[in-house]
Amino acid sequence: MELGSDVRRVRIAFLPTPVVEMRRLSEELGGPRILVKRDDQTGLATGGNKARKLEFLIADALDQGADTVLTVGGPQSNHARQTAAAAAMYGLRSVLVLSGSDPGEWNGNLLLDDLLGAKVRWAGDTPLDEALTAAAKEEEKAGHRVYVIPLGGSTPVGATGYVVAMAELKSQLDELELQVDAGVLPTGSGGTQAGMLVGAKALGFPGQIVGISVFADRSTMVPILKELAPSTAEFLGLDVAFDDGDFVLYDDYLGQGYGVLGAPEREAIRRVARSEAILLDPVYTGRAMAGLLDLIGKGVFHAGQTVLFWHTGGTSALFEYAEGLT
């Protein structure tokens, strides 16, 4: 049976997303061969990886009779923007609890949140999880049926999107008669990597799944992955087992912290734009590509190999970072 085919799902993303080769970049580097999986092209109000998770999360919300989806993130959250978009597609209200306070000028993802009809609530000094709980209570008091999506949609339901995505990738690679030695992706809240790990195990995918953390160090993120991967497998009734070696995550590229654009991200974004006409984003894929380039420089990945870079989206945040990018 097809992976995840018995889980309720709505159609949101344009699938399959293309797999293309970064020919010029690979050449400039003298190898490895670099492929890219274009999940920036999932189509959901400028695309990104959350579209895959939301196919399962929105289905679950509808199943539970919700009229409102509620989630959290930073002011430039791609997850919040895609949640607002997916909610609009299915006639649900979206309420976004964003960290900090109103910046006054609404640009990038925040502009899109507004266009998509989201109700934005600023958390101010309140920790995000507390602000989320408070918002849920208020919305319920006002008579709404609320479906809460935690940070990044990284629940077993959301991560299912990436279990299924691995099956999609495998059939594309089979058709192209290609094998990859590694799949490299940015890791934030962990659901994408956890889902891929489950899919890889279930399918016997030969390549290693390599996360580049953009958000927190290994001591925070590895336990999250170690919890979420088996719980996602259990949710899907998959009999797979993990060992420590499965959880590959680099935390060397956190720079000045989450969402802070530094020279490595800027250079990676500019380089890939000029060599491939592919736009990376300032928070996730710019950082992950900077990590990949560094790992290639160090010989962790080498000329004889094929590496797949998973472009998870986020380009609508570029404009908000214009000053730091030029």
Ligand SMILES: *Cc1c(COP(=O)(O)O)cnc(C)c1O
């Ligand atoms: C959310 C996000 C990620 C990280 O996905 P997680 O499942 O939270 O680890 C990566 N790239 C982009 C562009 C994102 O918006």
